[in-house]
Amino acid sequence: GSPFVADRFRHTRDCFGADWGSPSDLLNMTPIKDSKIVYAFHFYEPMSFTHQGADWAGILEQLRDIPYPYDSRRFEFAKQNNRDPKLQYFLQEYEKRKYSKSQLMADLKPALQFRDRYHVPLYCGEFGVYQLRTTQGDRHQWYQDVADLLRQSSVSYAIWEYRGGFGIVPEKGGEMDQAMLKAIGLKSTVKS
Template sequence: MRLIAALLGVLMTAMVVQAAPLRLGRGVGLHEWLNWSPVNEDRTYRRPPYRTVEQWLSSERPLSDWPKGDPFVRIRALGFDFVRLTVDPGPLLVGNDAARREALDVLSRAVRRVTAAGLAVVFNLHAVSQVPAYGMDVIDGGADSEGVMHYRAMAKTVAAMLVEIGTDKVAFEPYNEPAYYPCDSGGTEDWQRIMAGTVADIRSVSSDLTIIATGACGGSITGLTDLDPSFDDANVLYSFHMYDPHEFTHQRAEDSDGFFSGLPWPARGNSAERVRQRLSARMQAAGFSQLKEIVSLAKADKRIETYFRENWDDAMLKARIGEAVDWAKRHALPPSRLFMGEFGVIRMTADGRSGAYDTDRLHYLCLVRETAEENGIPWSIWEYSNPYGMTVIEPKGAAIPDKELMRALGLVPQ
């Protein structure tokens, strides 16, 4: 009898362990590797699809800028325990079975290479627009559209591939920043049906695979809090992206010759006029004529006024993340079942055309990270390496980490 009881205890313990989502803590987005599968001149995907690691590392800088050794081991050494691996779903949506199988095989090898370095993987299908037929528009036609049904069928094949790798190593995030506006009760409920249906599809493949669900409205906190987690099970996490306020995190001009930078954090206690004066000085240093300066400042003015009218500060930022925490609690979910899948701030460029000053950028990022961690929310910074301003690795020269950013993330600079 005691033996039976002991065996039942072991069985129950195993079931509890299985009923927990993949353990995630501090992560980083890998977007430039598998999210831009090379295309031919006629906008069809090259075969085999996706870039090699070497092609990725050398796409924006000489390969010699990178230190020797396994790049994924280096990521692990920085203190990250997982990567959010964004993947172009296009090669998986093409009509040819052999091409899809080839794509799945390439992706399986890629994920296994990352996990071999001791990193967990959040596998995120992350549509891009380079081949319009397979961009995010494919799922915008409503819950019953052919595009959605095709996408959901594809997601099931991806889930099966990930299960083969191991549910103790990977989680599956089938969508990135879906639209489906407006994000309120006046919406169509299409996104609710799509997300619930996709979870059911994946569960028909595996009950153990961790699924990361997302709300609509660009994957924002507003989209999350409009979501009804009626499809919930113990292996589902709930994503939101933290780019609020967008005017601060994404400071860049609408045209390549313009200026939009230097909004301070926090806005409260600072001055719109001071921002304008600094922009004016940069424009003059760049050789702008008086007329061009006036026109350029006029383009920036509305965004500057919006930012200072909203008057963001640290308390408002914490309260915004608190909306996601409150949503989880309302639905009897621990905040640790949330997932802050992206956050970041564009850093100031050398010419001052775009970005935030380092002091403001680092203050914001540290506060967002600390607020997430105070609530037990795993996070992923956007992103590991790119030349566009939101990057852990310095954008030019030797491929070394931004040491001040690493400190803001609570990680030890290498």
């Protein structure tokens, strides 16, 4: 590991909310009076977009073609391809919220409220989009929007994961996704 990282975080501890560690889960916590604790959360909203096709995510494995940001024409196409009655709740929620950067901010708000109420450090320890059934353009836009919101809110973050279905590098190796690097605010590794 990096000596900087090891030294910087040697005496800190992450503390996540209950359940899946979502932003709203933090609101169910009472902070511990300890300056070495960093309160962390995961961000995968909306799950109907970020986890479509994920075989470990139950019924979400069947979802396909959910766009980001919301686009009524593309969403109508998605509804035609997701007719299973068990998927209707996810489709209705997505359509009701019309996911965009502003809706993502609304979903992040509980974590920011927790931080501001208790004056504690906040860290987004995971966020990402499974790439099996998303377009690269939609995926990159979601990452860019979330990373922008986290930076604007002064929240440190880490994506889930470096290599694999959510990653910057394909699971079986290959080149880094340069557009993805840019989307999350990192510099390109390609020399011009």
